């Protein structure tokens with residue numbers, strides 16, 4: 001297999017592709033949202049209409065009448081209370097006047113003189129007034145208690161009507177609930193009827209055209225439709241069922257991803273293998289068994305994956321030589337057949353003459369080391 005790799009392009013282009021993939025997904029999601037909204041705007045059952053067929057309309061109007069009557073009585077009660085307050089204020093004033101006059105009379109009697117004519121007249125007039133206003137107050141009070149009684153009767157009548165209406169409303173609510181449920185299911189079916197074919201197209205493109213250069217396009221489209229379908233299902237179907245759909249979907253996805261990675265590890269593609277070998281060579285560890293590669297200046301040193309960068313190398317380095325891992329026997333450095341210098345055995349190109357060597361896709365050693 002050739003190790004020729006696809007050019008990745010400058011980072012700004014790669015970044016743009018990612019950015020516009022996301023924007024595309026958002027726009028697709030938006031368009032789907034409009035579609036779904038339009039379907040949702042189909043009118044469902046009207047509660048008012050249903051209630052009319054179940055609830056006695058005469059009862060309802062009677063109830064309304066009672067309500068307005070009660071409001072009227074409330075207003076009257078308030079007026080009466082205001083009037084009573086005025087009357088009681090004025091009689092309190094009169095009482096004070098009378099008290100003062102009586103006090104005055106007492107003093108004059110002690111002086112064995114009689115109250116002047118004018119004061120005497122005022123006193124009798126005040127007394128007459130006082131008695132009159134007391135009478136008025138009593139009358140108002142009687143009126144008020146009559147109104148309160150009246151209000152109580154109206155109130156209990158209204159409550160009885162309310163109870164009756166409530167009883168009649170029960171089946172109306174029931175029917176409305178059933179009709180709404182049916183309507184919602186119809187809406188959900190319509191929406192899914194539009195969305196599922198789009199999702200199928202998206203899934204087909206994502207799965208089948210994985211190696212196409214236009215893959216980001218398909219991915220954006222597929223992800224947006226998948227998200228919208230999930231949300232629609234979540235909105236209309238009870239959580240009880242939805243959680244099973246969701247968990248099964250997640251299970252399938254996780255199992256697929258797991259299988260993918262297990263296969264990648266078990267049967268590495270040359271590209272991944274090169275990546276793994278490269279990382280191992282960079283740390284001077286055997287790519288197959290991770291035993292340190294003790295060649296050249298590192299011959300007498302020790303390091304691990306973590307400490308590799310802290311190792312101080314001796315100054316006078318011996319000449320490079322062919323080298324095989326003493327643990328697993330894999331050839332790690334060998335003579336290049338083209339230029340006869342020492343090259344990496346497991347990397348595709350010679351560092352001196354650029355001669356290419358094939359990296360096997362799946363080595364027996366990879367499987368053997370798994371078996372051990």
Ligand SMILES: [Zn+2]
Pocket residue numbers: 286287288289290291325326327328329330
């Ligand atoms: Zn080894």
Ligand SMILES: [Zn+2]
Pocket residue numbers: 336337338339340341343350351352353354355
């Ligand atoms: Zn070479």
